[in-house]
Amino acid sequence: MNLAVFSDTDFIGPDRIVLRGRRRDHLARVLKSAPGDCIPVGQLNGLMGEGTLVRLDEQEAELAIALHSPSPAPLPLSLVLAMPRPKMLRRILQTVAALGVKDIWLINAYKVEKSFWQTPWLQVDQLEENLILGLEQAKDTRLPTVHIRQRFKPFVEDELPQLLHERPGLVAHPGTSRACPSHLNQPATLCIGPEGGFIPYEVDKLQAAGCTAVHLGSRILRVETAVPVLIGRLYDSCLG
Structure with missing residues (x-):
């Protein structure tokens, strides 16, 4: 997972998201992320940017996000x-x-x-x-x-x-x-x-x-x- 893709339903605030299930497990077990780590994120059909891991527990990963970059151009x-x-x-x-x-x-x-x-x-x-x-x-x-x-x-x-x-x-x-x-x-x-x-x-x-x-x-x-x-x-x- 080179980019944590999230959707509108993952928002818990204007610039906060919560990842669960497969995405949370990837951060914890594969990337071995810890609070304070910066993680590439992108909103489904929207912009990409960075997310700072705020909280990681057994069920959820909470990130503070900043989005600023468009996704790559699609193939025609x-x-x-x-x-x-x-x-x-x-x-x-x-x-x-x-x-x-x-x-x-x-x-x-x-x-x-x-x-x-x-x-x-x-x-x-x-x-x-x-x-x-x-x-x-x-x-x-x-x-x-x-x-x-x-x-x-x-x-x-x-x-x-x-x-x-x-x-x-x-x-x-x-x-x-x-x-x-x-x-x-x-x-x-x-x-x-x-x-x-x-x-x-x-x-x-x-x-x-x-x-x-x-x-x-x-x-x-x-x-x-x-x-x-x-x-x-x-x-x-x-x-x-």
């Missing part, structure tokens, strides 16, 4: 991701939040198992928790938005074209002739399939909507590896 990227395996979903959400992606679309695809959509990690509180873990890692406060679409064709035909109008699209697909571009300085939409990739029908539909198929070379990567590799290739600023 919409990520369209075929619903991954639940055990991967948490890691991917944390990773893309840490990289500065603010617009995430989880969609269905032929090779996505129906059971994936039943995972508790798609509940609002679980999504937010994993996204915040990514923000804490990267020292960011802007919470990404996650859109869930369980029907592929209606999304591609009805919603994707408008998204591509604002942010031109790429679909990662091994075996295509065009290499993935690098160092973009403009908005984009990146579509990534499930393990095993999109089927030809899905690639055709994505291309018909306006996406360009690109590849990363001859190596076939797992989704959780391909996501940060593709984002890092497109936008070197995500690590700036």
